[in-house]
Amino acid sequence: MALAMVKPVAAATVEQPRKAMVSIDSVTMSFGTFVAVENVDLTVADGEFLAIVGPTGCGKSTILNAIAGLLKPSGGRVSIDGNPVSGIQNDIGYLFQQDALLPWKTAIENVELGLLFKGVATAERRERSMMWLAKVGLKGFEQRYPHQLSGGQRKRVQMAQALITGPKVILMDEPFSALDIHTRHLMQNELLRLWQEERRAVVMITHDLEEAIALGDRVAVLAAGPRSRVIDSFDVDLARPRDVAEIKLDPRFMDLYRNIWASLRGEVEKSYERRD
């Protein structure tokens, strides 16, 4: 336990040395009379990788959609880099859980979409897209349609698509949950490598605690829904660069896991009770 420098801190009072990139101030998300999350306060510093874990159905995704501007909070404020979020945000990258590629466009056409919508000239667009496809290890797959790619390859294309415009914030909604375990490890390492090159603020939603610790700088725990809120926040002070498969054997990883799980377990049990 001596090695594990784990101290739970209240999310609202976390002190950030770097400037805040995403601020969520007492945000409430409700649909009709159903309140998914209530009074959530979260701050993500520039270059910080925040992982949010919580039991299924606790409204994790709605928080992400509020940051993206896809959903409007019924209370509270969200701002990115000091600018309040109203409407769809274009300086974010969103990595969806599902296949979000346009099936009628080839890999390279999908990757260059963000640049196309920003009005970048064709030649530059092609060049940068080729570079990004090479970066995610898909050189030679430029002209393939999504249905001609494997699940992992499609995720790679999605990563390139989300990152090519150099977004200020990267949002991820259980991005690898649909992949098999080996592909998932591969993709997680890939993601860390890309993120390490150019550190952006990341908000990642996951129900996989191992993934949250292995990838994140900080893990926030959400309570069981409805009326979910942030109940705990843990700093993950594991050295980077990390290898996702190996870091799980690190004793400090296990200590963190034990601590966070102690906090999360109660909520998971509650969420099952409410559903049964």
Add this chain to the structure above:
Amino acid sequence: MNVATERLIQLGLLVAILGGWQLGVSTGVIDVFFFPAPVDIFNQIVNWVIDPNFYRHVTITLTETVLGYVIGTGLGVAAGVWLGLSRSAARILDPFIKGLNAIPRVVLAPIFVLWLGLGLWSKVALAVTLVFFITFFNAMQGVREVNPVVLANARILGAKRSELLRHVYFPAAASWILSSLRTSVGFAVVGAIIGEYLGASAGLGYLIAQAEGNFDAVGVFAGIIILAVFVLVIDRVLDVVENRLIKWRPNAAEEKTA
């Protein structure tokens, strides 16, 4: 079963049907007044095909079909996409659309003749009313069934409304629209033919009506066969167009030949 055997069986079936028919006619079992001999029908078709006058009729029917088809599908796609995007407009117009669609189109033919005369346009109008609703409902459905995740992704990537239409809505609706475009061809022909049949001075429908007026069953059957070929040719053209346009779809080509 391999392809060659299947083709052989198909050919065998055709020979059996036509041969049996011809045999029935020559032995007197089948009354030629109602079911003329295949050989006579074939001769009639040949006579028409070598007669330059015949192509005037084909041209007129083709013009009516194409005009009705293009105008009808154009309006159908435009209205379908619009109402697919705007839920409130769709709700407001819904009873009117259902009401209009409930009218049997054939009864409109006399009105169109009254409004537009016996010429080309009354037939075009009839074809338009038949074609419009098919493409309209398909285009609307296609736009509504756009994958919301793909849509959200495109919006986050910065797509404006016109770009969403071009890069997301239209391609997503394309397979729906294209399948309706193929069904519509038959209806465009039906519209043109019925229009001609009810009152015209030229066209394939007119030829059939004339043959019928003379109790000329040979002419009626020959006209029917020519119409079938006419539709098959247009269908084949659309097949090629469709495979060109949606090459991104998995197994688009395999499904077609299967």
